[in-house]
Amino acid sequence: MKGKTCRDSKVIKTGRVFPQDTNNHHTLFGGKLMRDIDDVASISAARHSRTECVTASTDSVDFLSPIRPTDSVCLESHVTWTGTSSMEVFVKVIAEDLLTGKRTLAATSFLTFVALNNKGTPAEVPKVVPETKEEIYLHETAPARIQRRKERRKQSKELATILSELKPWDNPSS
Secondary structure (H helix, E strand, O other): OOOEEHHHHOEEEEEEOOHHHEOOOOOEOHHHHHHHHHHHHHHHHHHHHOOEEEEEEEEEEEEOOOOOOOEEEEEEEEEEEEOOOEEEEEEEEEEEEOOOOOEEEEEEEEEEEEEEOOOOOEOOOOOEEOOOHHHHHHHHHHHHHHHHHHHHHHHHHHHHOOOOOOOHHHOOOO
């Protein structure tokens, strides 16, 4: 299967911050940004694989600086690494003060998606061909992130074995 460049999966989405999008600190509500991150990342995964995709995990969302009502929010995403059917997608969030033009890196995020065939089972995806300095760095550092992701998933599965699915009021041990 031939590889695809990061550019092939690039998604750029820019929007404004409106009053209903802010929290009690008068900054962009984190949950709204997380929804937008998953949205653009899912499009990048579908562009790379040209299949239906599902979010397997949101590996990280790091909020680096607040996004204010005077800012626009630009989300840029692309696939950085692939396994057989999985894709790591990076999302960079840049806030731009519309009054001054100052741009600030506001957040970064890594998500994992799985490509699905028409039967709903994992589908093979093309490899990634990075081109820019940023893309090469993200591609080269992906194996370490993948290892941490595997460790975290193993820990989550171990935790799941002791968690109760009973209603809290029906569970005398809670």
